[in-house]
Amino acid sequence: MTAKTAVITGITGQDGAYLAAFLLKKGYRVVGIVRRSSHFGVATHRLDWLGITRQVELIDGDLLDLGGLCRTLREVKPDEIYNLAAQSFVKTSWQQPTLTGQVTGLGAVNILEATRLEVPDAHFYQASSSEMYGLIREPVQSETTPFYPRSPYAAAKLFAHWMTVNYRESYGMFACSGILFNHESPLRGLEFVTRKVTDAVAQIALGRADELRMGNMEAQRDWGHARDYVEAMWLMLQHGEADYYVVATGRTNSVRYMIDTAFAHAGLDPDKYIRVDPALLRPAEVDILLGNPEKARKTLGWQATTSLEDMIREMVDADLARYRALPR
Numbered sequence: 001m002t003a004k005t006a007v008i009t010g011i012t013g014q015d016g017a018y019l020a021a022f023l024l025k026k027g028y029r030v031v032g033i034v035r036r037s038s039h040f041g042v043a044t045h046r047l048d049w050l051g052i053t054r055q056v057e058l059i060d061g062d063l064l065d066l067g068g069l070c071r072t073l074r075e076v077k078p079d080e081i082y083n084l085a086a087q088s089f090v091k092t093s094w095q096q097p098t099l100t101g102q103v104t105g106l107g108a109v110n111i112l113e114a115t116r117l118e119v120p121d122a123h124f125y126q127a128s129s130s131e132m133y134g135l136i137r138e139p140v141q142s143e144t145t146p147f148y149p150r151s152p153y154a155a156a157k158l159f160a161h162w163m164t165v166n167y168r169e170s171y172g173m174f175a176c177s178g179i180l181f182n183h184e185s186p187l188r189g190l191e192f193v194t195r196k197v198t199d200a201v202a203q204i205a206l207g208r209a210d211e212l213r214m215g216n217m218e219a220q221r222d223w224g225h226a227r228d229y230v231e232a233m234w235l236m237l238q239h240g241e242a243d244y245y246v247v248a249t250g251r252t253n254s255v256r257y258m259i260d261t262a263f264a265h266a267g268l269d270p271d272k273y274i275r276v277d278p279a280l281l282r283p284a285e286v287d288i289l290l291g292n293p294e295k296a297r298k299t300l301g302w303q304a305t306t307s308l309e310d311m312i313r314e315m316v317d318a319d320l321a322r323y324r325a326l327p328r
């Protein structure tokens, strides 16, 4: 059997990098569509960190450019397409609601449409999000829980989610969507709360910082490890039937608990360093998310394997190593 080819949008992000590493290990040819910026070129630091930058092929492209997406898919002829690109930070989505709608919402339609036109038999994965549950309608969220998005980001993701379902039902495409609950790692962006905390803990431990400004610490999230979650994406595309799945740990914890875990690992007392900053509160908050991963477990045989505690410790250690390697 010849090796499969996968196209990943958002390959320079956390999930894209872990997914690329996972697929390379399975013998795939991995092609990433990347947005080039004249100032920074292509940001490959996550691929560099995983040591796979030279093993992936990067092609310039943008989710907003349907023509370019069509051309790329026509040339590459992928067996699998993973749409992970998005404006993915919830807080920014209030500052840039239109852009978020264009990239995160309409961008998904562009890649679906390019797939339909150029490689209709390819298996397609859409990165949906637990943020779509927003103001939760059920205490534990599953595939049948009604959605109630609470941010421009979540509304755009919900549109993309339903468009994926529509392309499947209308055109018979193998289009899946994974409703991934929060998933983190040492490659998480610094704008997200886990990495912001582990980075600050490392800086404080090394005498490079002396405070950590936080928003709402009562919020609760079902946090898993991105490395585990990219496997669920792949499993969805190998299954006999296209469908959508919740990907979660089934455990929820507060931001405060996550902070305590990170500080404890460095032997520090969080109360000495934390300042609450009202500027970090959001116009609308998602108070609690807790996913039910039963369907993914039963149908795909997938299960989260990394605990929040182990993940946070891994992240603190990675941030400590990063700062130790820097000149002072």
Ligand code: GDP
Pocket: 090, 091, 131, 182, 191, 192, 193, 194, 196, 213, 214, 215, 216, 217, 219, 220, 221, 255, 280, 282, 285, 286
């Ligand atoms: P989200 O669930 O996609 O919004 O992921 P985030 O990691 O950005 O935020 C998770 C939760 O942490 C949200 O409820 C935030 O309001 C809360 N939070 C509290 N303080 C902060 C902070 O300083 N930065 C971020 N990003 N989130 C914070």
